[in-house]
Amino acid sequence: QAHLVESGGGLVQAGGSLRLSCVSSGPGRILSSSAMGWFRQASGKEREFVASIRWGAGTRYYADSVKGRFTISRDSGTKTMHLQMDSLKLEDTAVYYCAEARGYSGSYSASDFHYWGQGTQVTVSS
Numbered sequence: 029q030a031h032l033v034e035s036g037g038g039l040v041q042a043g044g045s046l047r048l049s050c051v052s053s054g055p056g057r058i059l060s061s062s063a064m065g066w067f068r069q070a071s072g073k074e075r076e077f078v079a080s081i082r083w084g085a086g087t088r089y090y091a092d093s094v095k096g097r098f099t100i101s102r103d104s105g106t107k108t109m110h111l112q113m114d115s116l117k118l119e120d121t122a123v124y125y126c127a128e129a130r131g132y133s134g135s136y137s138a139s140d141f142h143y144w145g146q147g148t149q150v151t152v153s154s
Contacts, residue, residue: 030054030143032126037148040116044152048111050126050145057107060084063132064102064109065141068122068150075125077136079111089134093119116152123147 036048048066052058065080079100080089088100099112109126127141 030058030128032128032143032145034124034126034145034148037124037150039151039153042116042118042152042154044116045112045114046116046150048113048124048126048148048150050109050111052107052109052128052143058083058104058128059130061131063129065089065127065129066100066109066111067125067127067138067141068120069125069147070119070122073122075138077138078124080129080132080134080136081109082132082134087134089136091136113150116150118152118154120150121152122150124150 031053034050062083063080066078067075068078069075081100081102097115102109125147126145128143129141
């Protein structure tokens with residue numbers, strides 16, 4: 029059973045940067061067939077995929093809306109994932125959730141992720 033804890037959210041002006049982190053606790057290592065990812069949910073909207081990374085190969089996936097602005101990375105030794113968010117826009121405002129998938133297929137669907145963090149608020153102001 030994974031327990032995920034996010035950190036790094038906050039208030040930033042448009043054009044600024046934030047770095048989110050997510051630590052996976054619990055026994056053992058994260059399997060190479062697993063993946064971790066970020067989703068976000070803006071007020072009144074459905075949860076949407078942001079980015080994910082295959083834990084073993086390090087293959088990265090991004091939503092079109094964040095390509096070129098966000099960078100996902102992982103540290104296998106500490107079971108930590110990061111999301112570097114640059115050139116932030118007003119529309120990036122949302123609660124950002126960390127998620128972990130076992131036996132990852134490259135899916136962008138939230139239903140394919142098995143464990144979730146509580147979320148961290150990111151607010152981009154003008």
